[in-house]
Amino acid sequence: MKNKMLIVSAVLVTLLFAGVFYVSQYNFSTGLERKEEKIIKHGFRLLEEQMATYIMENYSGISKIEFSPILIQGGEDNPPFTADVLPVIYDEEGNRAVMGQRIGKKGYPSYGTTGDLILDFDQQGNEIIFLEVSPTLDKKIDVSNADQLPEEAKLTPPIKGTDDNIDALVNDGQLRDVKKSDSGSPNAKISYNTEIKRGSYSEWKP
8 A cells, every 4th residue: 555655656746747847848828838939039139130230220310229029929739820020110309110010001011930030940959040131032041059140141231121111101200300321320229129929910009
């Protein structure tokens, strides 16, 4: 009887530790495993730096660039999985405008796993991260081991979708005195955001 109790206790302890391990590897609020959260945050931090660098180096009149949370939809039980982020621009008068949303009758793209960023794991579980650097040439750069944006991963202008979106925000009056310029906005402040939330980027409200 005593041996039976010891076996039962050992089984319960094993199940308890297995349960704790499972919970520690899984975030129930996002429905993601911890390793999935880690690669998403890593990849999007680099994507945000890529976008902020392009805007800051190619547009004058900008005082600040920040980003929405990383907005995810779908997953293993509800494919396809998508993750998107929206840049937010402030002009020097303090006006604030969100990219990747509808202006009048035209919608503009978000930035994420639908074309700008590739996230995956190799057979050993190592992260695979690629950033698109030239949409017209379909050129991508491996940034899997980078903590900051490598020089070769900067976007090659012009980036039509981004340029058209900023022009539309200016023409719509949401931004003032923001112009394409080689002098850029070197003093613009940048605020990155790697918080992950479930939701649609098209419905995100700042």
